[in-house]
Amino acid sequence: MGVPFEALLPYGIMIGMFAFSAVAVGSLREMQNGGKKGRRGLDAWDRVMMERDRRLTGFARGQTDKPFAPPGFEVNNPWRVEERFF
Amino acid sequence: MSARQPRFNQQALIDTTPLPDDIPKVKEIGASSAPLLSASFFIGARCKAFNDDYMMCKTEANGRGELECMKEGRKVTRCAASVIKDINENCLSEFRVHWQCLENHNQQLWNCRSEERRLNKCVFNKLKLEKTIPDTPKGEEQVHLRTRNIFASH
Numbered sequence: 087m088g089v090p091f092e093a094l095l096p097y098g099i100m101i102g103m104f105a106f107s108a109v110a111v112g113s114l115r116e117m118q119n120g121g122k123k124g125r126r127g128l129d130a131w132d133r134v135m136m137e138r139d140r141r142l143t144g145f146a147r148g149q150t151d152k153p154f155a156p157p158g159f160e161v162n163n164p165w166r167v168e169e170r171f172f
Numbered sequence: 173m174s175a176r177q178p179r180f181n182q183q184a185l186i187d188t189t190p191l192p193d194d195i196p197k198v199k200e201i202g203a204s205s206a207p208l209l210s211a212s213f214f215i216g217a218r219c220k221a222f223n224d225d226y227m228m229c230k231t232e233a234n235g236r237g238e239l240e241c242m243k244e245g246r247k248v249t250r251c252a253a254s255v256i257k258d259i260n261e262n263c264l265s266e267f268r269v270h271w272q273c274l275e276n277h278n279q280q281l282w283n284c285r286s287e288e289r290r291l292n293k294c295v296f297n298k299l300k301l302e303k304t305i306p307d308t309p310k311g312e313e314q315v316h317l318r319t320r321n322i323f324a325s326h
Contacts, residue, residue, distance in 0.1 A: 123276050132279070135205040142204050149275055151267065152202035153257035160191065160200050164184035 120147045198246040203256050206271040209279055210288075211256055213303035214295055219251035255301070263294040273326070281316070283326045288316060 115124050125132065125147075140146045141162055142155060179186045191197075203211070216223070226244040230237030259267050270287040277283035292303050305314050 123278070125278055127278070132205075135208075139204040142202065147275075149204045149206050149271065150202060151204075151207035151256070151260060151271065153253045153260060155200040155202035158188070159202070161188045162186055164186045167181075167183055167185050169182065 120145060122147055196242055196246050198249050199253065201249060201253050201256065206275040206279060207256070207267070209281070210267060210271040210274055210291065211259055213305070214259065214299070214301040215252045215255045216306075217301045217304065218255050219248065222247045222251045258299050259295060262298040263291060266291040266294045277326060282321060283324050285316065285321060285324065292316075 116122070118124075125136075128136075136146045139148055142148070142159065143150050179188070201208070208215075222244070226241055226248050229241040229244045233240045266287070270284060270291045273284040273287045274281070281288065295301050295303075303316060305316065308314050
């Protein structure tokens, strides 16, 4: 006495939905990282280096191996502005 | 839409005034994080004297090192840029393979040992710079020379 196939349809739907959301979230993360694997376990050093990468290349995950920075790099470091309080 | 980025908002102010003439001129390093990490031990091998000199100057300046040690700091920058330039001229393909591997593996050196071995070999043959890890315990093999990696996923 086998299980009728109608009993398995909900499982197929559930697995399909889980697979769809996993692929969607994964590819969204890859898109946000410029086609590379995402970074994890970042500390303060990694964050400031990614900010420097953003200043150099225009994108936090962009990389360049040129020995000298493009002109204007030395002055595009922003001053942090103190928030106004009353 | 306008392509102009804001120069001043509630979080940051970007001041594009050129630096005054009393600050010594230097070309900043253009390599980003992964290439710098890949080249770091070679920078250390060639520039150890300049780096130590800068750190000693800062220690002896009693907290005013950022202003008084600019000359030493410029030497550090120029030396590091020269290493990156030499690696780019001599071992560009190995260098790129290594830092792209680092970039795909969360910038963890232990996940890219085979690429690193090829880069180390090329740099040693052409530039005579050898990667040595400072303060390795005596009689212990340096971690990048071990043939067996237990945790590496690549």
